[in-house]
Amino acid sequence: MIHFDQVSKRYQSGHEALRNVSFRLAAGEMAFLTGHSGAGKTTLLRLVALVERASRGQVLIGGQNLNRLAHRKIPYFRRNIGLVFQDHRLLPERTVFDNVALPLVIAGARHQEIARRVRAALDKVGLLGKERLHPLTLSGGEQQRVGIARAVVNKPPILLADEPTGNLDPELSREIMGLFGSFSNFGVTVLIATHDIELIQRMNTRTLVLSKGCLVDD
Amino acid sequence: MRAKATTPHFERGPRFQLRAWLLRHLQTLFSALGELTRSPLGTAMTAGVIGIALALPAGLYVFLDNVQAVGQNWDGKVEISLFLKDQIDDEAASRFALSLHKRSELRHVQLITRAEALEEYRQLSGFAEALNAFEQENPLPALVLVEPTLRYAQPEAIKGLVAELGRLPAVELAQFDLEWLQRLHAIIHTLKRGVVVLAALLALGVLLIVGNTIRLGIENRRAEIEIIQLVGATDAFIRRPFLYTGFCFGLLGALMAWLLVEGGLWLVRGPLAELASLYQANFLLASLGLRASLVLCLMGALLGLAGSWLAVRRHLRGIEVG
Ligand SMILES: Nc1ncnc2c1ncn2[C@@H]1O[C@H](COP(=O)(O)OP(=O)(O)OP(=O)(O)O)[C@@H](O)[C@H]1O
Numbered sequence: 001m002i003h004f005d006q007v008s009k010r011y012q013s014g015h016e017a018l019r020n021v022s023f024r025l026a027a028g029e030m031a032f033l034t035g036h037s038g039a040g041k042t043t044l045l046r047l048v049a050l051v052e053r054a055s056r057g058q059v060l061i062g063g064q065n066l067n068r069l070a071h072r073k074i075p076y077f078r079r080n081i082g083l084v085f086q087d088h089r090l091l092p093e094r095t096v097f098d099n100v101a102l103p104l105v106i107a108g109a110r111h112q113e114i115a116r117r118v119r120a121a122l123d124k125v126g127l128l129g130k131e132r133l134h135p136l137t138l139s140g141g142e143q144q145r146v147g148i149a150r151a152v153v154n155k156p157p158i159l160l161a162d163e164p165t166g167n168l169d170p171e172l173s174r175e176i177m178g179l180f181g182s183f184s185n186f187g188v189t190v191l192i193a194t195h196d197i198e199l200i201q202r203m204n205t206r207t208l209v210l211s212k213g214c215l216v217d218d
Numbered sequence: 219m220r221a222k223a224t225t226p227h228f229e230r231g232p233r234f235q236l237r238a239w240l241l242r243h244l245q246t247l248f249s250a251l252g253e254l255t256r257s258p259l260g261t262a263m264t265a266g267v268i269g270i271a272l273a274l275p276a277g278l279y280v281f282l283d284n285v286q287a288v289g290q291n292w293d294g295k296v297e298i299s300l301f302l303k304d305q306i307d308d309e310a311a312s313r314f315a316l317s318l319h320k321r322s323e324l325r326h327v328q329l330i331t332r333a334e335a336l337e338e339y340r341q342l343s344g345f346a347e348a349l350n351a352f353e354q355e356n357p358l359p360a361l362v363l364v365e366p367t368l369r370y371a372q373p374e375a376i377k378g379l380v381a382e383l384g385r386l387p388a389v390e391l392a393q394f395d396l397e398w399l400q401r402l403h404a405i406i407h408t409l410k411r412g413v414v415v416l417a418a419l420l421a422l423g424v425l426l427i428v429g430n431t432i433r434l435g436i437e438n439r440r441a442e443i444e445i446i447q448l449v450g451a452t453d454a455f456i457r458r459p460f461l462y463t464g465f466c467f468g469l470l471g472a473l474m475a476w477l478l479v480e481g482g483l484w485l486v487r488g489p490l491a492e493l494a495s496l497y498q499a500n501f502l503l504a505s506l507g508l509r510a511s512l513v514l515c516l517m518g519a520l521l522g523l524a525g526s527w528l529a530v531r532r533h534l535r536g537i538e539v540g
């Protein structure tokens with residue numbers, strides 16, 4: 001589902017954030033992405049979501065070569081990818097419901113369809129009673145789960161998470177990782193960037209290790 | 219791509235798509251209106267500035283239209299003076315006046331004989347003594363004052379009528395003070411040009427006002443725009459609310475301008491009617507009218523749309539994620 005072939009990324013500043021990275025991730029597979037700070041984890045995820053384009057090499061997502069994807073098709077491509085951020089990136093002025101509904105609204109889904117799917121997604125993350133609340137009135141863990149509900153609400157085949165447990169306690173972190181695991185059991189390809197070595201070791205899951213932009217362990 | 223297979227499929231019949239499209243636009247319109255009511259003071263101020271900018275040319279236009287109407291319907295005040303030839307005596311003069319009565323383009327004929335003319339002149343001029351010297355010889359010609367019907371009182375028609383009357387054998391000179399009318403028309407024409415130039419400048423001002431307001435809106439929602447880009451919003455989706463907001467600003471501004479102009483006219487109407495009655499004129503100050511009002515609203519809305527479009531084009535570029 002995700003295929004990196006000799007991918008390098010050089011930012012405009014001249015810094016080479018990724019060097020000759022190659023790996024494959026099958027559909028429904030889950031993997032962690034780890035490495036020191038500045039190793040290039042976020043950069044790799046940004047290449048998958050087409051926030052950045054590779055400087056060299058090829059990124060293939062579901063067989064689609066991203067180098068050849070026209071600019072105006074990017075929005076439609078992104079609808080296949082659920083994104084979870086460390087800082088949640090929720091819209092503070094909208095309710096939990098509206099935040100989760102966003103991808104469906106953008107895709108032009110029907111009203112009833114939106115209501116049904118948003119409830120299903122909120123149910124999955126255990127926040128069904130909080131749809132009328134505003135994000136800032138929720139705890140950090142709850143906000144993160146709202147972000148996850150938004151990422152999966154339109155059932156994307158790929159789920160990317162950048163340090164989703166960055167500032168959560170171990171108990172909550174395990175819970176959220178478990179949630180990701182259940183998505184991968186349903187066939188979603190999941191890639192999670194994280195520093196949390198302890199958690200990774202306990203999960204016994206495939207782990208990609210980056211160091212200074214190179215993939216050093218798989 | 220394989221991803222497509224698991225991508226959610228929403229119902230996509232043509233009728234559904236049309237309905238969804240309409241619904242989406244309506245939703246955006248209402249959310250834009252809601253956004254505007256959320257900061258009523260700021261909205262009122264922006265709409266007020268746009269309103270004043272639009273009211274200025276609209277008001278001037280109405281004013282000039284009214285002045286022009288005065289020139290065209292100077293009802294009953296259009297008078298042609300026919301000075302008769304010296305050799306025409308009183309009897310011939312009254313026969314000539316009678317013949318004029320039969321002309322359909324004239325609605326009023328008044329003969330002033332040489333003696334009456336002298337008498338009137340004596341009273342009006344205060345040169346009674348000097349004129350007494352002419353006791354034997356009256357220097358004033360007989361005069362026939364004619365008033366054309368409304369149709370012939372129009373600036374163009376009256377020119378031909380004056381020339382025609384001047385060619386009559388009894389008439390020495392046919393005189394009509396056209397100049398003031400022509401001058402008035404020339405002045406109005408010039409001023410209307412001026413209004414067009416002013417309107418163009420102020421329209422540019424409206425573009426800038428709306429553009430700047432929208433630019434601020436974009437800056438304020440930068441984070442939000444980035445987020446919805448990341449979850450797959452197209453440029454059109456992101457642009458739409460800003461375009462609707464600009465449209466609403468323009469329309470609100472136009473309504474404000476309409477109120478300002480009509481309010482101004484309402485204030486002036488009473489005193490002006492009094493003034494007109496002093497001149498025995500029956501003059502009604504015309505208001506904007508349906509067509510001009512619609513044009514005003516359309517211009518406002520279009521300017522708002524154009525201003526926001528320029529701002530969106532210029533400032534959304536910078537926020538592009540990816
Ligand atoms: N937009 C950018 N322009 C220039 N350089 C960048 C940009 N984004 C990241 N970098 C550089 O690329 C390198 C990799 O950054 P990246 O954010 O991918 O690291 P990371 O592994 O996610 O680190 P962290 O664990 O701290 O989040 C860093 O040295 C960073 O300074």
Ligand SMILES: [Mg+2]
Pocket residue numbers: 041042043162
């Ligand atoms: Mg990072």
